[in-house]
Amino acid sequence: MNITHPPIMKKPLITSIYTADPSAHVFKGILYIYPSHDIDTDIPFSDNGSHFDMKDYHVLSLKDFQSPVIDHGVSLHITDVPWASKQMWAPDAAYRDQTYYFYFPAKDHEGIFRIGAATSPSPIGPFKAEPNPIAGSFSIDPAVFIDEDGCAYMYFGGLWGGQLEKWQAGTYDPEGRCPTENEPALAPKFARLKSNMLEFDGPVQDIVITDPDGQPLLAGDTDRRFFEAPWVHKYNGLYYFSYSTGDTHFLVYATSENPTGPFVYRGRILNPVVGWTTHHSIVAFHGKWYLFYHDSTLSNGVTHKRCVKFIELTYNPDGSIKTIDP
Numbered sequence: 635m636n637i638t639h640p641p642i643m644k645k646p647l648i649t650s651i652y653t654a655d656p657s658a659h660v661f662k663g664i665l666y667i668y669p670s671h672d673i674d675t676d677i678p679f680s681d682n683g684s685h686f687d688m689k690d691y692h693v694l695s696l697k698d699f700q701s702p703v704i705d706h707g708v709s710l711h712i713t714d715v716p717w718a719s720k721q722m723w724a725p726d727a728a729y730r731d732q733t734y735y736f737y738f739p740a741k742d743h744e745g746i747f748r749i750g751a752a753t754s755p756s757p758i759g760p761f762k763a764e765p766n767p768i769a770g771s772f773s774i775d776p777a778v779f780i781d782e783d784g785c786a787y788m789y790f791g792g793l794w795g796g797q798l799e800k801w802q803a804g805t806y807d808p809e810g811r812c813p814t815e816n817e818p819a820l821a822p823k824f825a826r827l828k829s830n831m832l833e834f835d836g837p838v839q840d841i842v843i844t845d846p847d848g849q850p851l852l853a854g855d856t857d858r859r860f861f862e863a864p865w866v867h868k869y870n871g872l873y874y875f876s877y878s879t880g881d882t883h884f885l886v887y888a889t890s891e892n893p894t895g896p897f898v899y900r901g902r903i904l905n906p907v908v909g910w911t912t913h914h915s916i917v918a919f920h921g922k923w924y925l926f927y928h929d930s931t932l933s934n935g936v937t938h939k940r941c942v943k944f945i946e947l948t949y950n951p952d953g954s955i956k957t958i959d960p
């Protein structure tokens with residue numbers, strides 16, 4: 635266990651390790667952050683993201699924003715995941731019936747991204763991985779949302795290194811390419827979860843994102859189309875689907891009255907940060923809403939050595955989110 639200074643908004647939450655892709659949840663009154671654990675590597679930068687060569691996960695926690703941030707150490711290591719070979723990317727967590735569920739993408743032994751699940755009686759782990767990835771899972775960046783009616787959904791997907799474009803035919807095609815710019819953009823995916831939280835309950839389906847006229851966003855609309863990092867939260871009865879636009883580096887959002895969409899594009903949450911990737915979560919804590927995100931300032935801009943930060947999120951009366959400048 636490693637305890638660090640109390641966080642200050644827009645400052646790295648911790649500086650003892652590099653962290654990214656923060657999924658924040660409040661479990662039993664404590665704020666837990668489930669980030670990727672970035673590490674150094676000699677693998678050069680490339681569009682397929684091989685330089686994100688992470689091997690384990692840590693859990694961070696906070697009682698409140700005056701208390702220290704606690705790094706609870708390694709919660710899951712790749713050597714304890716039989717099906718995984720490399721690249722433990724952006725994770726998420728959920729709680730149901732006395733069990734904490736940890737979800738993570740990693741490449742299998744064929745080099746194909748799958749999504750795994752692991753469980754623990756404690757929110758800080760250690761988590762015990764299931765022997766196989768979730769059947770029917772593919773691509774990256776799982777985000778699990780449990781609605782007020784108890785239904786659980788996993789949202790996922792990511793282009794380029796995240797391999798989403800290789801699954802357009804329903805099976806993995808190593809030659810799969812993104813659509814051309816006037817074709818509809820590739821959709822992020824969702825699946826319902828069974829009550830055991832370890833299996834998909836039905837088929838993987840598309841999350842449709844349209845512009846306000848009901849037209850699907852096009853692949854060439856790179857300032858608005860989905861790239862990676864889905865997250866769903868509910869505010870005033872409305873579902874917010876937020877995500878990264880990847881190569882244009884925005885965090886944006888769309889809203890719907892249904893957790894499975896269709897979602898209508900609404901605007902930007904966060905302008906580009908220092909670094910290539912941008913990835914976030916949105917959580918309510920002690921009566922306020924917060925955006926957890928990352929940038930590469932702790933490493934002076936090294937793409938794969940990032941740090942988690944947070945900032946208060948504010949809504950306009952019409953439910954739109956005020957854009958934040960990092």
Ligand code: FUB
Nearest residue numbers: 686723724862863911913
């Ligand atoms: O951390 C590795 C990858 O970078 C994540 O899975 C993406 O969302 C991007 O943040």
